[in-house]
Amino acid sequence: MSEFLLEAQELNTRYGSSHILHGVNFKIRYGESLALMGRNGMGKTTLIRSMLGLVRPFSGQVRARGEDVTGAETYRISLMGIAYVPEGRGIFSSLSVKENLLMAARPGPTGKKDWTYDRVLDRFPRLAERLKNGGNQLSGGEQQMLTIGRALMTNPDLLILDEATEGLAPLVSREIWKIVREIRESGIATVVVDKNYAALTAISDRSVILVKGRVVFDGDSEALNGDSELIAKHLGV
Amino acid sequence: MNFKITTRNLLVAVLLLMLCALPLFAEKFYVQLFSKILIMGIFAMSLDLLVGYVGLVSLGHAAFFGLAGYCAALLSPQYEAGNFFVSFSAAISICILFALLTGVLALRTKSFYFIMVTLAFAQMIFFIFHDTKIGGGGDGIYIYQKPLLAISGITLLELENFKTFYWFTFGWLIAIYAFLRILLQSHYGHALGGIKVNEHRMRALGYPVFWYKLSAYVIAGSIGGIAGYFNAIQFGFVNPENISWHTSANVLMMVILGGMGSLHGAVFGASVFILLQELISNESMLGSFASHWSLMMGFFIVAVSLFLPNGLTGLFSRGSKK
Numbered sequence: 001m002s003e004f005l006l007e008a009q010e011l012n013t014r015y016g017s018s019h020i021l022h023g024v025n026f027k028i029r030y031g032e033s034l035a036l037m038g039r040n041g042m043g044k045t046t047l048i049r050s051m052l053g054l055v056r057p058f059s060g061q062v063r064a065r066g067e068d069v070t071g072a073e074t075y076r077i078s079l080m081g082i083a084y085v086p087e088g089r090g091i092f093s094s095l096s097v098k099e100n101l102l103m104a105a106r107p108g109p110t111g112k113k114d115w116t117y118d119r120v121l122d123r124f125p126r127l128a129e130r131l132k133n134g135g136n137q138l139s140g141g142e143q144q145m146l147t148i149g150r151a152l153m154t155n156p157d158l159l160i161l162d163e164a165t166e167g168l169a170p171l172v173s174r175e176i177w178k179i180v181r182e183i184r185e186s187g188i189a190t191v192v193v194d195k196n197y198a199a200l201t202a203i204s205d206r207s208v209i210l211v212k213g214r215v216v217f218d219g220d221s222e223a224l225n226g227d228s229e230l231i232a233k234h235l236g237v
Numbered sequence: 238m239n240f241k242i243t244t245r246n247l248l249v250a251v252l253l254l255m256l257c258a259l260p261l262f263a264e265k266f267y268v269q270l271f272s273k274i275l276i277m278g279i280f281a282m283s284l285d286l287l288v289g290y291v292g293l294v295s296l297g298h299a300a301f302f303g304l305a306g307y308c309a310a311l312l313s314p315q316y317e318a319g320n321f322f323v324s325f326s327a328a329i330s331i332c333i334l335f336a337l338l339t340g341v342l343a344l345r346t347k348s349f350y351f352i353m354v355t356l357a358f359a360q361m362i363f364f365i366f367h368d369t370k371i372g373g374g375g376d377g378i379y380i381y382q383k384p385l386l387a388i389s390g391i392t393l394l395e396l397e398n399f400k401t402f403y404w405f406t407f408g409w410l411i412a413i414y415a416f417l418r419i420l421l422q423s424h425y426g427h428a429l430g431g432i433k434v435n436e437h438r439m440r441a442l443g444y445p446v447f448w449y450k451l452s453a454y455v456i457a458g459s460i461g462g463i464a465g466y467f468n469a470i471q472f473g474f475v476n477p478e479n480i481s482w483h484t485s486a487n488v489l490m491m492v493i494l495g496g497m498g499s500l501h502g503a504v505f506g507a508s509v510f511i512l513l514q515e516l517i518s519n520e521s522m523l524g525s526f527a528s529h530w531s532l533m534m535g536f537f538i539v540a541v542s543l544f545l546p547n548g549l550t551g552l553f554s555r556g557s558k559k
Contacts, residue, residue: 052441054437054440054441073440073445074437074440074441075439075440075442075443075444075445075446078440078441078442078443079443083441083442084441086437086438086441090435090437090438092430092431092434092435092438093434094430094431094433094434095427095430095431095434099427099430102424102427103424103427103428103431103442104442104443106443150442151442154442154443
């Protein structure tokens with residue numbers, strides 16, 4: 001078994017004629033918690049989408065659990081225990097909260113069933129109060145909780161959260177960070193993208209910064225947190 | 238499921254009872270008209286599974302309708318009744334096969350392109366029957382005797398009897414409605430709903446979206462075939478018009494009229510469409526204007542789509558929709 005759960009090697013991705021990712025190397029170990037950072041348009045989402053088969057990379061290789069999955073069907077990669085909570089959430093508005101959750105239910109790739117319907121509701125009591133509501137009747141925070149809950153129902157080994165707290169009120173954001181920390185402590189590897197660098201470095205082991213489709217920093221989150229110069233240079237507005 | 242006695246449920250029960258008892262008091266013409274409505278109701282439900290629940294708008298659904306019809310005709314011996322079980326299962330098998338073949342290709346496309354590809358496949362079938370002698374060319378072929386529903390010589394149902402035929406199609410409509418209802422409330426049905434809203438998210442959740450769409454396409458195609466088979470044996474006549482894009486467009490209009498994404502809406506849409514067509518093309522009522530019935534039908538459909546975005550059933554379920 002490979003040491004890495006998901007890795008990208010020399011990944012190049014283009015949208016038409018614009019070259020977005022320039023030979024990106026990216027790795028995540030089992031149980032590791034990683035912060036993916038960078039200003040807008042630097043290629044964070046494109047990197048995630050390329051690794052998950054939602055965009056076909058132009059060159060380079062993607063490996064999941066040591067297996068080459070470059071350009072493989074997204075659902076196959078998902079079935080390898082990689083859950084994705086995309087930016088904009090994507091609640092199924094035609095389904096109720098309960099249906100949204102139950103639709104995702106399945107044991108993980110190794111057969112583990114840590115996250116059951118009851119446990120998700122236990123963790124997200126606000127969802128339990130709204131089981132019969134349609135997905136589009138929820139507030140932004142509740143929607144984010146529902147997508148995280150839905151992703152957990154697939155019992156993943158890796159949870160990728162794109163723009164985890166985008167557009168959420170500070171109090172709700174704090175709740176989301178708390179949940180992310182709990183997920184991490186439960187042993188699930190996480191890749192989190194967010195604008196709140198302080199919160200992000202505080203909950204992650206390692207940080208990766210992308211600038212114009214290239215990795216400019218890959219190292220300890222704690223070290224990055226102390227380096228205000230580096231943060232200002234690559235992430236400051 | 239909790240069932241409450243409400244005015245609405247009572248009305249539905251009364252309506253169903255009346256429909257069931259229709260052959261006991263109505264004239265032959267009306268019983269046959271309602272048989273036609275039931276058949277088109279089945280056809281509309283099958284298309285609604287695609288359009289309303291998976292978000293796949295097909296303009297080639299008549300291919301299944303016509304293929305099954307031709308199958309019924311070609312497998313009926315000329316001067317005696319054919320075997321229902323043989324021709325029916327052959328017709329449905331052909332539809333499943335056709336759905337698999339065309340679905341694998343058509344489902345690689347989306348939205349507008351899907352419409353065009355399904356239309357193209359249906360037109361191919363249309364011209365195969367129109368331009369060759371397989372099914373009598375443009376004139377079509379006749380089924381002189383309805384197939385015999387018999388097991389080892391014992392006749393189970395006399396389909397030649399217009400009343401029996403009505404009850405038979407009525408039973409099929411109820412059975413197909415129940416089947417689709419259960420299917421759509423299952424895990425599978427919810428997955429289809431998810432695909433309609435957001436295909437990418439469903440893939441990210443680990444669903445092989447393509448196979449879900451293909452299976453729905455096959456189910457819709459085979460139910461469309463059931464309707465086509467009954468249509469052929471009811472009228473004892475099949476011609477290329479059954480496969481033409483007019484037929485595909487008509488059934489799509491029935492679905493839109495009734496309200497997409499509602500099974501009873503599809504049946505209701507089919508009823509309104511056929512009854513209205515019967516009414517406005519009636520020369521004794523409207524005189525020479527009746528020959529322009531499709532113009533009036535057009536206005537009616539435009540009006541419904543403008544003012545009732547949820548179709549005619551939207552009139553009844555306002556406020557009670559989940």
